[in-house]
Amino acid sequence: MKKLTFTLVLISGLAFGQLFEKNKAFTKQDTLKGSNTKFRDFWDVKKYDLSVEPDFDSKSIKGNNTISLQIIKDITNPVFQIDLQQPMKADKVQASFPMEYQQDGDFIFITAKKGFKKGEQYTIDVQYSGNPRIAKTPPWDGGWIFTHDEKGNPWMSVADEGIGASVWLPTKDIWSDEPDQGIIMKIIAPKGLTGVGNGRLTNTRTEGDKTIYTWEVKNPINAYSIIPSIGKYANFKDTFKGEKGKLDLDYWVLGYNTDKAKKQFQQVKPMLSAFEYWFGPYPFYEDSYKLVETPYLGMEHQSNVGYGNGYQNGYLGRDLSGTGVGLNWDFIIIHESGHEWFANNITAKDQADMWIHESFTNYSEVLFTERYMDKKSAETYAQGIRKLIQNDSPIIGKYGVRNEGSGDMYPKGASMIHTIRQVINDDEKFRQILRGLNKDFYHQTVSTQQIEQYISKKSGIDFSSVFNQYLRTTKVPVLEYAQKGEELKFRYTNTIKNFRLPIRTDSGQTINPTEDWQTVKLNSGTPVSFDKNYYIDYKKVQ
Numbered sequence: 001m002k003k004l005t006f007t008l009v010l011i012s013g014l015a016f017g018q019l020f021e022k023n024k025a026f027t028k029q030d031t032l033k034g035s036n037t038k039f040r041d042f043w044d045v046k047k048y049d050l051s052v053e054p055d056f057d058s059k060s061i062k063g064n065n066t067i068s069l070q071i072i073k074d075i076t077n078p079v080f081q082i083d084l085q086q087p088m089k090a091d092k093v094q095a096s097f098p099m100e101y102q103q104d105g106d107f108i109f110i111t112a113k114k115g116f117k118k119g120e121q122y123t124i125d126v127q128y129s130g131n132p133r134i135a136k137t138p139p140w141d142g143g144w145i146f147t148h149d150e151k152g153n154p155w156m157s158v159a160d161e162g163i164g165a166s167v168w169l170p171t172k173d174i175w176s177d178e179p180d181q182g183i184i185m186k187i188i189a190p191k192g193l194t195g196v197g198n199g200r201l202t203n204t205r206t207e208g209d210k211t212i213y214t215w216e217v218k219n220p221i222n223a224y225s226i227i228p229s230i231g232k233y234a235n236f237k238d239t240f241k242g243e244k245g246k247l248d249l250d251y252w253v254l255g256y257n258t259d260k261a262k263k264q265f266q267q268v269k270p271m272l273s274a275f276e277y278w279f280g281p282y283p284f285y286e287d288s289y290k291l292v293e294t295p296y297l298g299m300e301h302q303s304n305v306g307y308g309n310g311y312q313n314g315y316l317g318r319d320l321s322g323t324g325v326g327l328n329w330d331f332i333i334i335h336e337s338g339h340e341w342f343a344n345n346i347t348a349k350d351q352a353d354m355w356i357h358e359s360f361t362n363y364s365e366v367l368f369t370e371r372y373m374d375k376k377s378a379e380t381y382a383q384g385i386r387k388l389i390q391n392d393s394p395i396i397g398k399y400g401v402r403n404e405g406s407g408d409m410y411p412k413g414a415s416m417i418h419t420i421r422q423v424i425n426d427d428e429k430f431r432q433i434l435r436g437l438n439k440d441f442y443h444q445t446v447s448t449q450q451i452e453q454y455i456s457k458k459s460g461i462d463f464s465s466v467f468n469q470y471l472r473t474t475k476v477p478v479l480e481y482a483q484k485g486e487e488l489k490f491r492y493t494n495t496i497k498n499f500r501l502p503i504r505t506d507s508g509q510t511i512n513p514t515e516d517w518q519t520v521k522l523n524s525g526t527p528v529s530f531d532k533n534y535y536i537d538y539k540k541v542q
Contacts, residue, residue, distance in 0.1 A: 034402035039081030047181040053188035056154040062129035076115040082108040083166035083173035088130040126170040138296035157229040165223035176349040182217040194233040198304040199287040225302035243281040248288040260311040274371035280435040283345035298332035300339030321384030338364030352397035359413020385411040391474040415535035416470040
């Protein structure tokens with residue numbers, strides 16, 4: 001079982017999902033975790049009402065989760081699957097219907113002693129405790145983090161995108177089912193420390209030597225975004241005048257970093273302005289926008305964006321594109337906030353389609369650069385990140401087994417989107433497609449097919465072969481060409497059958513290569529050159 005090394009992940013910048021497993025032999029457990037099985041397909045999560053209390057010294061946690069659910073089809077004596085990964089254990093399980101339960105490995109199976117009718121609503125409450133998996137290299141390797149800040153204060157959090165929220169919290173841990181009515185999360189922290197969660201802080205109360213912070217999210221939320229952080233936090237606030245009115249900005253940082261944060265986080269408003277221009281209104285006005293300092297590099301936790309980039313521009317002070325452009329802005333603020341639109345607003349139903357999150361968000365770096373700087377700088381950045389592409393395996397993973405595709409979903413996926421933009425050749429139409437995606441799939445879970453079909457339909461161009469080429473193979477199209485005076489001869493090689501991708505020359509002339517040789521007359525007899533914004537290779541032949 002081969003994994004990308006931590007060093008390669010850092011160098012390539014593919015740092016915002018988990019490590020990518022290759023050639024894994026999948027098991028029945030993987031299917032139970034990744035598929036909408038008979039234990040999941042008859043009920044829909046409506047809300048999570050949870051509590052979590054970490055203990056720093058023992059590196060343990062305890063709490064409960066009350067799951068409100070609705071039955072979506074008539075069924076007799078079903079079995080519910082709740083996910084809770086070992087070594088965490090369910091201490092007590094109760095439900096608003098007669099049942100019995102057992103914990104088997106990473107699952108709690110609840111056998112109902114009655115039938116259900118479509119539309120009925122019930123609750124399941126799980127009290128849990130244990131020593132959760134500890135993350136070795138967060139956020140890439142999922143689990144809890146128990147560490148100290150620079151002043152020696154306890155600092156705790158969790159990152160669990162790849163491994164799943166059930167690494168610590170009993171949930172229906174599948175991307176296709178988000179709690180429609182959001183969550184309530186109570187974080188029980190030692191007195192003197194602050195518990196920061198998703199959404200808005202609705203209540204704070206002290207009980208003995210503990211303080212309970214209650215956070216509420218009103219919108220649907222993916223389970224891996226439900227993140228408590230506990231530390232010696234300081235808070236400052238601001239507002240942004242956006243497309244839907246006043247958006248509250250909420251910043252939680254370690255107290256000694258407040259001055260640095262106030263300076264670095266000035267990039268938030270330009271970021272929000274750029275992304276609202278390209279993608280439409282911020283998707284979670286009701287829950288606010290929040291940056292929270294974390295003991296790891298960063299993650300896209302909904303309305304609770306994790307930040308750990310050291311208050312510097314670039315990616316840990318480096319430019320992943322190698323062009324210098326990426327040093328003009330803070331990579332984590334831009335990239336992780338871009339996920340509020342692609343990952344948190346529009347969420348893939350299956351982890352195999354994680355490219356929907358990462359390709360568009362990687363491209364959001366290009367789009368931000370274009371608004372923040374200029375189009376030439378954006379194109380320079382877009383071309384620069386191609387050097388990170390490995391072409392080791394397809395971008396789309398295996399369905400139904402919680403399997404992510406290649407880390408190329410970041411730079412190669414962004415390069416594919418940039419290429420599609422060149423073919424559309426109308427930036428306003430391209431912008432309206434991006435905004436349309438976020439409007440028409442607002443707060444929804446989607447499949448690759450839905451995204452592909454939407455872009456083809458709205459652009460009026462059949463991009464099916466482009467998606468098949470870049471998402472499902474590791475082949476980079478090669479345009480072979482030969483020029484004699486004003487005559488240009490050309491064809492595609494290293495492509496799928498019937499690959500269709502029009503290309504423009506630098507003089508603005510469009511050609512439509514196929515696998516067969518074609519000849520066209522150029523506008524001039526000067527040596528031909530091609531637009532570098534397409535992700536293809538060029539090969540001059542005799």
